[in-house]
Amino acid sequence: xxxxxxxxxxxxxxxxxxxxxxxxxxxEETLRxxxxxxxxxxxxxxxxxxxxxxxxNLLKEKNFxxxxxxxxxxxxxxxxPIPGGTYEVSDELLDDLKIGxxxxxxxxxxxxxxxxxADSIGVPSYIxxxxxxxxxxxxxRYSGVPELPRTSVxxxxxxxAVAKRYAKENGKDxxxxxxxxxxxGGGVSVGAHKAGKVIDVFNALDGDGAFSPERAGAVPxxxxxxxxxxxxxxxKEVYKKFVGNGGFNxxxxxxxxxxxxxxxxNGDAKAAEVRxxxxxxxxxxxxxxxxVLCGKIDQIIVTGGIAYDKSVISGLKEKAGWIAxxxxxxxxxxxxxxxxxxxxxxxxxxxxxVY
Numbered sequence: 001x002x003x004x005x006x007x008x009x010x011x012x013x014x015x016x017x018x019x020x021x022x023x024x025x026x027x028e029e030t031l032r033x034x035x036x037x038x039x040x041x042x043x044x045x046x047x048x049x050x051x052x053x054x055x056x057n058l059l060k061e062k063n064f065x066x067x068x069x070x071x072x073x074x075x076x077x078x079x080x081p082i083p084g085g086t087y088e089v090s091d092e093l094l095d096d097l098k099i100g101x102x103x104x105x106x107x108x109x110x111x112x113x114x115x116x117x118a119d120s121i122g123v124p125s126y127i128x129x130x131x132x133x134x135x136x137x138x139x140x141r142y143s144g145v146p147e148l149p150r151t152s153v154x155x156x157x158x159x160x161a162v163a164k165r166y167a168k169e170n171g172k173d174x175x176x177x178x179x180x181x182x183x184x185g186g187g188v189s190v191g192a193h194k195a196g197k198v199i200d201v202f203n204a205l206d207g208d209g210a211f212s213p214e215r216a217g218a219v220p221x222x223x224x225x226x227x228x229x230x231x232x233x234x235x236k237e238v239y240k241k242f243v244g245n246g247g248f249n250x251x252x253x254x255x256x257x258x259x260x261x262x263x264x265x266n267g268d269a270k271a272a273e274v275r276x277x278x279x280x281x282x283x284x285x286x287x288x289x290x291x292v293l294c295g296k297i298d299q300i301i302v303t304g305g306i307a308y309d310k311s312v313i314s315g316l317k318e319k320a321g322w323i324a325x326x327x328x329x330x331x332x333x334x335x336x337x338x339x340x341x342x343x344x345x346x347x348x349x350x351x352x353x354v355y
Contacts (some may be wrong), residue, residue: 003346004068006333008055008118009075010109013038018335019064022343027288028335029058029288044097044105048112055113072118072344074110075334076130078102081152082158084133085348085353086341089115091123093355102132121353126352128341130206131158136195140292152198153205154189155304161337162303162329164194177298180324182282182316184306185332186255188212192292200292202285206243210281213255213306216246217281248274257306264311279312285321290323297324304332 007018013035018028031111033056041047059066080094080101087093089111097108111127118125133156143151159181167174175196176190183189188206188211190194202209202217219242226236241250247256252263263271290297299325309332319328344350 001172003070005339005342006055006069006072006114007074007338008060008072008110008117009112009349010051010106010113012106012111015054016059017055017097018104018339019059019062019231020335020339023339024133024334025335026064027062031055042323044100045112046107047114048109051109052113052116055117066117068188069118069121071126071346072114072343073126073128073338074112074114075107075157075338076127076132077108077112078105079130079132079355081132081134082130082355083353084129084156086126086128086350087355088344088345088355089118089127090355093127096248096355107131125181126342126345128338129160131156133160133198136201137199140200148201150208151203152201153203154191154198154201155183155187155204155332156183156198157334157337158303158332159189159191159193161333161340162301163200164340165329166299166301168328173296178293178296180293180297180300182285182300182302182304183332184212184282184302184304184312186212186214188215188217188282188285188304190289192283192289196294197209200289202288205284206239209285211247211250211280213257214244216242216327218251237335244266250279257309257312259312261309275312276315279315280319283316284317284322288325295323300324300326302326303329305330307331313348 002021005020009016013033015031019026078100079096093111094115096109100108100249114125131153134152136152140337143150146220164174165180167177179193180192181193187204188209189202190209191198191201209217248260252260252271254260260275261272264275286300307328313328345352
């Protein structure tokens with residue numbers, strides 16, 4: 001019997017939903033929320049009823065019978081560090097989403113909305129591979145400063161989805177492969193996947209690895225300390241320089257790789273140099289993960305929006321293609337990745353993880 005699913009992926013100013021029959025998308029919609037609408041609510045969790053009503057009303061407009069759903073899947077949020085997988089939204093998981101165990105983020109609403117809508121019609125609710133997936137080897141946590149351990153915050157949903165896609169397309173078991181997965185979007189994360197676990201990864205959020213369209217990545221620590229104590233910047237201003245205004249934004253005034261490509265085409269030497277530096281830094285991250293996997297790599301997988309850029313891909317192949325064959329899955333289909341996670345549980349391919 002076909003499985004019908006509602007998929008919910010909340011962002012800071014939008015709620016993206018999709019309705020699927022098995023893996024076939026029936027319809028999707030990105031529901032935009034104005035700054036004024038969002039500003040009415042003191043916290044992210046306070047937006048729950050507002051966003052839920054918009055979702056329910058859209059389903060009514062589409063003449064979709066909500067009672068025909070077999071499951072509801074939401075984007076996972078800032079929970080405690082957990083292994084990868086599909087999790088049923090338990091009471092404990094729900095409570096941690098509401099308080100924002102590791103921070104307040106719109107994605108926390110995914111599981112909250114999924115649970116409430118699913119409960120109203122008596123079907124299960126799930127989240128899949130949230131950004132806090134943590135499968136690091138103990139040695140991967142060392143930074144050199146005991147108070148500042150390396151942490152696992154990355155594009156877990158898309159990294160895991162493309163890794164499993166590659167395995168399935170090639171008739172292999174994800175749990176038997178050694179893979180390096182590169183996600184290049186607003187942030188960049190490069191992970192070492194060994195036997196189904198991401199044993200090391202460059203933190204995409206605020207301080208590891210290559211710079212990206214919006215983030216500074218790793219920077220010289222001594223210079224950073226001096227900047228922080230220079231008296232020129234507040235804590236928030238320093239953080240914004242590194243997360244949001246860093247990377248391509250800082251060098252080229254844009255966070256869109258397509259704009260950078262046009263600048264290069266128009267003869268902008270600085271933009272060309274910045275792009276080359278970006279390619280080199282991502283390639284260095286790939287090389288680092290090759291060392292983590294002792295040089296035994298079945299495939300390098302490159303994904304995310306920047307993977308559409310042929311110049312970036314050709315540069316990565318030139319610099320890192322000698323390490324292992326490279327497969328390119330441009331873009332990211334988070335709605336499909338979420339529904340696939342739920343289906344693996346309903347179809348008995350995987351057991352739901354316990355939070």
